[in-house]
Every structure is written in structure tokens, then in C-alpha cells.
Amino acid sequence: MYIPTANRKTICKALFKDGVLVAKKDYNAPRHPEIDVPNLEVIKAMQSLTSRGYVKTLFSWQYYYYTLTDEGIEYLREYLNIPQEVVPATFKKSARTAAPRFGGRPERDGFRRGNDDYRRDNDKADGASGDFRPEFRGGIGRGRAQQ
Secondary structure: OOOOHHHHHHHHHHHHHHOEEEEEOOOOOOOOOOOOOOHHHHHHHHHHHHHOOOEEEEEEOOEEEEEEOHHHHHHHHHHHOOOOOOOOHHHOOOOOOOOOOOOOOOOOOOOOOOHHHHOOOOOOOOOOOOOOOOOOOOOOOOOOOOO
């Protein structure tokens, strides 16, 4: 499919900026919700990059999820003339604040409380007593021949 160069560059810039791209499987949609390009062109451009091994595709619940591979990053750097220092947002490390571990968490009531009641004493013998002798007198049903 012919995709104008300006639209192809817009798609590639959006893909490189985030490192991922999502497109709904709606070939008749006039525009992609995040990029000002027809949705069909986005899907077909990503299909082309997938066939070359630059993008991995996952399809779930009528949405295409595209993620850049390492080869795709190198290709887009060449295609868009981007320096080596610039990386997609998915490759940037975010500074997280250290959350307190197990701090301020109230004790839970319920199942975990009172495990002693859950376990039985082992001094009782489990099962039937030793003098129990079951009897099978040949009842009615499929196992006995009809008379």
C-alpha cells in the first residue's frame, strides 16, 4: 500500500518516541486516535516493519500492540536521523521513590488468625474403628442379575 512519506515519518516518530504503538483493528477509521494519520496507514506501516523484524506485534481484543525491537530502534535512528543518545520512553529508567516495606500494614483478621483451631490433635485415630466390618449383601441395581 502506498503511504505518503510525511505520514510514514509521522508514524515512525510516534513509534520511536514511546517505543510502543497501539492501533484498533478498524480499517475504516478516518484517523488514528493519537496520530493525525489514517488508521489503515498506521496498521499497514506497522505490518511492513513487522515483516522486516523491526517491530513485534501482539493482537488482543481487536487491538494491535506494536513494540520496537533493538533492530527497529537502529533502523528508525537511521531513517529519522536521530542521535544515539536519544532512546524511546520504554527504555528510559524511571526514578522510583522507595516505598516502605511492610510498614504501616495492619494485621489481618480472618483466615490466618487462629491457625491452632485449624489443626486437629493427632492423638485421635482417623477413620473407622478397628471392629468395623462393612457388609455387602448384593443390593439391587445394575450389578446384580435380574431373577
